[in-house]
Amino acid sequence: MTILSIDTSCDETAVAVTDGNRVLSNIIWSQALLHSKWGGVVPSLAKRAHQERLPWVVSKAVHDSRLTINEIDAIAATIGPGLAIALEVGIAKAKELALKWHKPLIPVNHLEGHILSPLAWSTISNQQLTINNLNFPFAALVVSGGHTELVLVKKIGEYQILVRTIDDALGEALDKAARMLGLGYPGGAVLEKLAKTGNPSTYKLPLPLLGRENQGKFSYSGLKTAFYRLTNEKSLTKQEIYDLAASFQNTSFEHLIRIVKKSVLSLRATLQTGRGNPEITDFLVGGGVASNIELRKRLRNLGKKFGLKIHFPYSKKLCTDNAAMIGLAGQWAFARGELKRTKEEIESIDRIPGLDFSLGLPLSRA
Amino acid sequence: MKILNLKETSKHDATAQSVKILRAEGLVIYPTETVYGAGVDATNPAAVKKLGEYKSRPFGKPFSIAVADWKMAEKYVVLNETAKKLYRQFLPGPLTIISKLKTLNSSNPSNHFLSPGVASEAGTLGIRISSYPLVAKIVRSLGRPITATSANEAYKKRPYQISDILFNISDRKKQLIDLIIDAGELPRNEPSTVIDTTLDDQTVLRQGDIQLKDKIHILSRTPENTQNLAKELWQKYEGFVGKRAIIFALEGQLGAGKTEFTKGLARAMGIKKEITSPTFNLVNHYSLLFTPYSLLHIDAWRLESSSELGSLDFSKTISDKSVIAVEWADRVTNVIRRYQEEAVIIWVKIKYGKSKNDRLISWGIF
Numbered sequence: 001m002t003i004l005s006i007d008t009s010c011d012e013t014a015v016a017v018t019d020g021n022r023v024l025s026n027i028i029w030s031q032a033l034l035h036s037k038w039g040g041v042v043p044s045l046a047k048r049a050h051q052e053r054l055p056w057v058v059s060k061a062v063h064d065s066r067l068t069i070n071e072i073d074a075i076a077a078t079i080g081p082g083l084a085i086a087l088e089v090g091i092a093k094a095k096e097l098a099l100k101w102h103k104p105l106i107p108v109n110h111l112e113g114h115i116l117s118p119l120a121w122s123t124i125s126n127q128q129l130t131i132n133n134l135n136f137p138f139a140a141l142v143v144s145g146g147h148t149e150l151v152l153v154k155k156i157g158e159y160q161i162l163v164r165t166i167d168d169a170l171g172e173a174l175d176k177a178a179r180m181l182g183l184g185y186p187g188g189a190v191l192e193k194l195a196k197t198g199n200p201s202t203y204k205l206p207l208p209l210l211g212r213e214n215q216g217k218f219s220y221s222g223l224k225t226a227f228y229r230l231t232n233e234k235s236l237t238k239q240e241i242y243d244l245a246a247s248f249q250n251t252s253f254e255h256l257i258r259i260v261k262k263s264v265l266s267l268r269a270t271l272q273t274g275r276g277n278p279e280i281t282d283f284l285v286g287g288g289v290a291s292n293i294e295l296r297k298r299l300r301n302l303g304k305k306f307g308l309k310i311h312f313p314y315s316k317k318l319c320t321d322n323a324a325m326i327g328l329a330g331q332w333a334f335a336r337g338e339l340k341r342t343k344e345e346i347e348s349i350d351r352i353p354g355l356d357f358s359l360g361l362p363l364s365r366a
Numbered sequence: 367m368k369i370l371n372l373k374e375t376s377k378h379d380a381t382a383q384s385v386k387i388l389r390a391e392g393l394v395i396y397p398t399e400t401v402y403g404a405g406v407d408a409t410n411p412a413a414v415k416k417l418g419e420y421k422s423r424p425f426g427k428p429f430s431i432a433v434a435d436w437k438m439a440e441k442y443v444v445l446n447e448t449a450k451k452l453y454r455q456f457l458p459g460p461l462t463i464i465s466k467l468k469t470l471n472s473s474n475p476s477n478h479f480l481s482p483g484v485a486s487e488a489g490t491l492g493i494r495i496s497s498y499p500l501v502a503k504i505v506r507s508l509g510r511p512i513t514a515t516s517a518n519e520a521y522k523k524r525p526y527q528i529s530d531i532l533f534n535i536s537d538r539k540k541q542l543i544d545l546i547i548d549a550g551e552l553p554r555n556e557p558s559t560v561i562d563t564t565l566d567d568q569t570v571l572r573q574g575d576i577q578l579k580d581k582i583h584i585l586s587r588t589p590e591n592t593q594n595l596a597k598e599l600w601q602k603y604e605g606f607v608g609k610r611a612i613i614f615a616l617e618g619q620l621g622a623g624k625t626e627f628t629k630g631l632a633r634a635m636g637i638k639k640e641i642t643s644p645t646f647n648l649v650n651h652y653s654l655l656f657t658p659y660s661l662l663h664i665d666a667w668r669l670e671s672s673s674e675l676g677s678l679d680f681s682k683t684i685s686d687k688s689v690i691a692v693e694w695a696d697r698v699t700n701v702i703r704r705y706q707e708e709a710v711i712i713w714v715k716i717k718y719g720k721s722k723n724d725r726l727i728s729w730g731i732f
Contacts, residue, residue: 010646043648043669044677083648085677146646167625168643176620176645185668221643225621229722232619354651 001073001334004062004097005327006054008090009082009110010146011046012320013053017065017072018327021121021130025064026317026324029053043085050089058093061323069101074339076106076330078113078323079363080355081146087351098346104339105346106330109355109362113325114286115140115151115159117318118311120328129311131156134282137271139264139308143256143295144287144321145171145186148218150263151357153284156332159357163263165218170252171289173220177248180231181241191245192292198239198246203230205251213262223251249294257298264306283308291319329362338363369528369546372397372500380547381503388508392544393417395517395531399498400460400555400574402525405432405512407481414481417513420542422520429484430462430492430560432514434506439493442480442511444468449563458497460558461576462514464490484513490564500547516557521634524601527551556602572598583728585719592623592716593630595727600634603710607659611684611709615695615702618716623725624693627714628663631691635661644693649678660686665693672698684708 002024007014011031017024031049062069077094080087098105121128139162140151148170150163168176171188178187183194206226208219227248236244268280283303289295290312303310313319333339340346355363370380384394384405391413394405404420406413408431418425433439436453443465445453452463467480467489485491494514496502505512517525522534528548532540559574562585569585570578572595586592599614606612614631616624629641637652644650644665653660662683669675675698683690684705695702695713702711714729 043674045670045674047677081647084679164640165642166640169646172643172645180620221621221625225623228619228621229718232718353647353649 001331002067002071003074003076003106003327003330003334004058004072004103005076005108005323005330006058006090006094007078007110007113007321007323007326008050008054008086008093009078009080009321010086012322013050013057013090014321014323014326015054015057015061016323016327017061017067018120018324018331019067020331021119021128021328023120023122023318023324023327024067025061026322027057027061027064028317028320028322029057043083046083047085047089050086054089054093058097072101072103074104074106074330074334075101076108076326076333077349078110078326079107079349080352081110082351082353084351084353087353091349091351095346095349098340099343104334104341105349106333106339107349107363108326108329108333109357110321110326111142111147111149111151111355111357112157112159112329112333112362114142114144114147115153115284116156116329116332117286117313117322117325118284120313120318120324122314125314127314135279137280138282138284139267139280140284140286141260141290141299142287143170143285143289144319145169145175145188147171147287148220148256150260152267154360157336157362158360159362160360161357162267163216163218163259165220167219167221168224170218170220170256171287173224173252174249174289176224177227177245177252180228181236181244183241183245188289188292191249192294194242195246195249195294198242198244200243200246200250202243203247205230205247207251207258208255209259213258214266216259216263218256218259220252220255223248223255253295253298256295257302260299261302261306264308281307281309282311284311286313286319286325288320291316333362367540367543367546369548372547372549377500377503380500381507384504384545384547385508387545388413388504388512390544391416393420393542394504394512395528395543395546396501396504397498397547397549397552398496398501398514400516400557401552402517402528402531403432403501403513404515404517405504407508408484408511408513409479409481411481411483414483414513416542417515418483420539421515425483426487428486428490428492429513429515430494431480431484431511432494432496432501432505433511434502435495438505438511439465439495442468443491443493446563448568452561452563452568453495456576457495458502459495459576460497460555460574462492462494462558462560462572464492464560464562464564464571466564467491479510490562492560494558500549521597523604524557526554557598582730583726586623586716586725586727587723589623589626589723592626592725592727593633596627596630597634599712599714599729600631603712604634606710607689608657608687611687611705612689613702613705613709613711614689614691615699615711615713616691616693616716617696617714618725619718622716622718624716627716628691628693631689632661632663635689637661660688662688662690663693664690666697667694669694669697672701674698675701681705
């Protein structure tokens with residue numbers, strides 16, 4: 001089925017058109033340029049920017065998909081989690097289009113989008129992952145500026161969060177470390193570049209929750225504090241900046257990998273004692289940090305060692321916040337019947353900034 | 367569990383009955399010039415273990431003791447000049463003074479009699495000489511120190527009356543109490559000020575009514591200490607809940623512990639959900655079961671100008687009488703000040719201290 005999807009959960013204005021798993025168009029207008037040099041967000045400006053840009057981004061997405069409005073089956077929109085005043089702009093637009101074009105509207109959980117993003121196919125490549133290639137249950141990792149979650153996917157639409165951060169998200173920690181090095185905000189991508197030239201063992205940073213891996217938690221605030229101690233009020237040489245960047249990235253990834261490894265292994269142990277013999281063999285990775293080459297390398301190594309097939313989204317644009325993943329998740333939500341058809345139903349859709357998988361379902365509230 | 371009402375019992379009788387129970391390894395709830403205390407014979411390991419169970423405390427977290435006088439204190443600790451000055455000036459009174467334990471040797475076997483788990487693992491001990499006559503009477507008559515910890519469970523309501531205690535503990539815990547000395551409702555004095563005299567400078571670890579300097583600040587040595595301060599401040603102002611909004615305006619560098627503070631606040635409010643960094647979402651919302659009030663956790667770091675707080679529905683949260691923790695409050699000071707009439711605003715400043723985990727935390731209502 002063909003879906004036009006909208007995501008305005010935070011800074012990016014994103015609209016896409018998908019046909020099943022195939023991404024026909026995926027337009028992202030980033031607000032990063034709009035905000036100041038170190039990346040402040042102006043909520044009201046963000047809201048206005050979403051409002052001003054959405055019409056253009058929608059028509060660009062439709063145009064690039066080469067579909068006509070008639071050929072689009074449904075509209076999907078992110079309803080949470082995210083920034084309330086940003087979410088409501090995308091939802092309002094989706095309602096307007098659904099009513100104007102007489103299409104059903106599908107509310108989608110942003111996190112479910114990230115989880116399923118490796119299932120997206122490009123229009124040109126024939127390397128295609130389908131849910132038939134996946135063994136259920138499988139594990140998924142979402143790493144971004146707002147998320148650090150390891151999730152057990154029992155089936156599409158049924159999720160259990162195994163591990164989450166108790167303080168900062170991984171992407172947020174990388175961005176803040178970059179900020180401490182004077183690299184701007186969000187500077188995670190710059191940090192990655194500089195880390196390549198740095199020596200990751202020059203600076204000793206404490207590995208978070210060392211020896212407590214089985215508590216099932218990610219934590220980055222202690223690492224951030226230790227890093228602040230190293231960088232504060234010092235003028236740093238270029239090489240020092242490279243080494244610090246490499247050290248921070250190395251430690252933050254090592255923590256992630258340790259916890260993921262521990263959790264997947266203990267998950268395998270639990271599942272094997274249960275009925276049947278479901279083995280975790282597939283591992284999906286989504287979110288902005290999933291485009292980090294070093295992290296990909298480490299996850300692939302982990303996969304090799306423990307017989308996990310690691311699946312990443314096919315492009316960087318599917319890692320950062322985007323709408324294509326919302327269209328993708330939307331098709332299964334549609335199949336589950338999570339859609340609104342009548343004017344009344346459509347208008348009743350509301351933003352849920354703190355949306356969670358609290359009952360295992362994508363749209364259950366905290 | 368027996369309850370003695372001081373209105374109907376003579377002080378002499380109350381003392382005699384308490385001593386009898388303390389000698390038999392019993393747990394006595396007793397009134398002081400601050401809050402109700404939970405006392406056991408501090409030299410009896412079985413009694414101290416029972417108290418640990420009652421307070422749900424992990425072994426190794428120390429208890430302060432109440433002694434009758436200076437002389438009894440010197441049986442257990444070494445009083446340096448700083449400590450002596452404080453004893454002279456403030457005791458008996460609502461002050462807990464931490465000193466180094468006397469070392470064990472043949473000429474001085476006395477602290478041999480203190481039960482394990484009373485002094486800290488670092489070899490320090492907190493001592494109280496209460497100005498509440500009954501406490502001194504009991505200790506003197508027992509001839510040994512008793513524990514001087516508050517009678518509530520950690521993170522629960524301050525015990526100013528017996529019902530504050532009994533309403534908040536399980537039946538199993540009630541069974542651990544052998545005697546309650548009920549002096550009715552105590553005046554709402556702060557818990558004792560806690561001062562550490564074992565460091566180079568005398569350092570306030572908890573601020574009560576006794577104030578050493580014009581400027582209030584405490585030393586936090588662990589994230590747990592920071593959480594604990596948040597709890598103390600919450601307990602001090604929770605009476606305003608539902609009457610006015612309560613704002614904790616937090617200032618401090620990256621990694622100083624602003625989110626840690628908020629974790630303690632949430633825990634004291636009874637919020638079970640994990641508090642994570644609000645940097646990405648700008649605002650996180652936590653609701654409480656059974657009450658209409660909620661906690662809003664706002665991060666102003668990414669805001670470009672203070673007026674942007676308005677777009678996050680800030681004035682509505684004030685009129686809803688929410689509890690609000692604002693990180694990077696110094697970036698939005700002028701907007702917060704606008705609500706001085708409608709809200710109780712507590713400014714909390716967290717600064718990095720000398721050694722790695724030290725934080726100096728000051729607060730006030732300006």
